[in-house]
Amino acid sequence: MVKHIFFDIDDTLFPTSEFAELARRKAIRAMVEMGLEESQEKIYAILLKVIEEKGPNYPxxxxxxxKKLKVREPAKYVAAAVGAYHAAKTAIQPYAEVPGTLLKLRDEGYKLYIASNGTSVKQWDKLILLGISLFFEDVFISESVGEEKSEHFFRSVIKRIGAKPEECAMVGDKPSIDTIPAKKAGMKTIRVLLGKHKGEKGKANAEITNFAQLPKILKKL
Amino acid sequence: MVKHIFFDIDDTLFPTSEFAELARRKAIRAMVEMGLEESQEKIYAILLKVIEEKGPNYPxxxxxxxKKLKVREPAKYVAAAVGAYHAAKTAIQPYAEVPGTLLKLRDEGYKLYIASNGTSVKQWDKLILLGISLFFEDVFISESVGEEKSEHFFRSVIKRIGAKPEECAMVGDKPSIDTIPAKKAGMKTIRVLLGKHKGEKGKANAEITNFAQLPKILKKL
Structure with missing residues (x-):
């Protein structure tokens, strides 16, 4: 019987990619509002190119x-863009059913945890902004654990909470780092069919398209 | 006759120190809310010590x-603190009379400029957050100009706008970098008696305690 549930964060608890695009659009709008004489579509295309070249976490x-637009005094446009981007990023919200479902699962006696790749402060920041950080018994972020999500990662966090693998379930959207390694570690797996990885292959014990389906499905595992 | 008016930003257009303290208090509150078991007063005292040791811009x-509190897993407290700090810092507002007075001065035909020490993006960020960035003909930040405010700084920006020193006024709160070097450069000077430098010595052509006094005073210079 499942007693402990681990959750991924990005595209599992909130629509990461949607908010990222919104933030980029708002940043570009702010640059134009500040007087940059280019079309928003052109700037957006250049931004996507920069992200492709430098990676999505390039600061x-x-x-x-x-620089690519040969702007002579960039400070005001950069300030406008970063401010608008950050404001949009701090307005992230969970999928609508997430907070209620997490509380219901707690009421039913499950212990909830986070298992996420990323840097600790950044992932904690998301949990806080989503308003759900206090719902979890413990939060395991790859930076603090010392390795990214893998069979070994899951075996090690299961040991740390003093549980058996078959008492644990992993809920996540990306098969290669969520359901596949969790299954290898002996956990039950539930795949969230949302976000950019929803088309990828990877079997799980169950699949959901809406968080509210979780309590019923857990009872059948 | 004064035609061009230069303004400092911090403690001239908005109460910098007040917002900084508010932001620190909110950050500490968020750490305790996240479960840190220390009194807010004790944490505040430690933060002030860190600022004293490392400087106010230590990231x-x-x-x-x-670290000083020997917290074992700091990520969640750091995330909570930084998020709350940033939220408070992005809620800065100008002194209540500032936007209306700046618009009035523009209507009366004055050209407005910023002359501020600091890094360009950070100072632009403040102008944008204060909602007044589009009021100015040009913005001169020490990082972009290539030197901090001094007699030479003022002579050089006056040349850049194609004016004569006696047509220019400098409005600022800190004598040593605002009114004293501006006076040496041949400008009219108006001192804002607000913020932490209000007790310092330094003569100016006029002193104000409220931005709304500015239009009348400028006519008498």
Whole structure:
């Protein structure tokens, strides 16, 4: 019987990609509002190119965009973009059913945990902004655990909470780092069919398209 | 006759120190809300010590606070603190009379400029958050100009806007970098008696305690 449930964060608890695009659009709008004389579509295309070249976590994306556009005094456009981007990013919200479902699962006696790849402060920041950080018994972020999600990662966190693998379930959207290694570690697996990985292959014990389906499905595992 | 008016930003257009303290208090409150078992007063005292040791622009203030408090897993407290701190810092507002007075001065035909020490993106970010960034003909930040405010700085920006020193006024709160060097450069000077520098010595052509006094005073200079 499942007693402990581990959750991924990005695209499992909230629509990461949607918010990222919204934040980028708002940043570009702010640059134009500040007087940059380019079409928003052109700037967006350049930004996507920068992200492709430098990776999505490159910290000076908007400086680079200004450089490519040969802007002479970029500070005001960078400030406008970063401010608008950050404001949008701090307005992230969970999928609508997430907070209620997590509380219901707690009421039913399950212990909830986070198992997520990423840097600790950044992932904690998301949990806090989503308003759900206090719902979890413990939070396991790859940076703090010392390795990214893998069969070994899951075996090690299961040991740390003093549980048996078959008492644990992993809920996540990306088969290669969520359901596949969790299954290898002996856990039950539930795949969230949302976000950019929903088309990928990978079997799980159950699949959901809406968080509210979780309590019923857990009882059948 | 004054035609061009230069403004400092911090403690001239908005109460910098007040917002900084508010942001620190909110950050500490968020750490305790996240479960840190210390009194807010004790954490605040430690934060002030960190700022004294590392300087006010040290980027890892809250990591350092957790270290001094020997917190074992600091990520969640750091995330909570940084998020709350940033939210408070992005809620800065100008002194209540500032936007209306700036618009009035524009209507009366004055050209407005910023002359501020600091890094370009950070100072632009403040102008944008204050909602006044589009009021100025040009913005001169020390990082972009290539030197901090001094007689030479003022002579050089006056040349850049194609004006004569006696047509220019400088409005600022800190004598040593605002009114004193501006006076040496031949400008009219108006001192804002607000914020932490209000007790310092330094003569100016006029002193104000409220931005709304500015239009009348400028006519008498």
């Amino acid at each position: 000076n994306q908007f400086d680079e965009v200004c | 890892n203030q809250f990591d350092e606070v957790c």
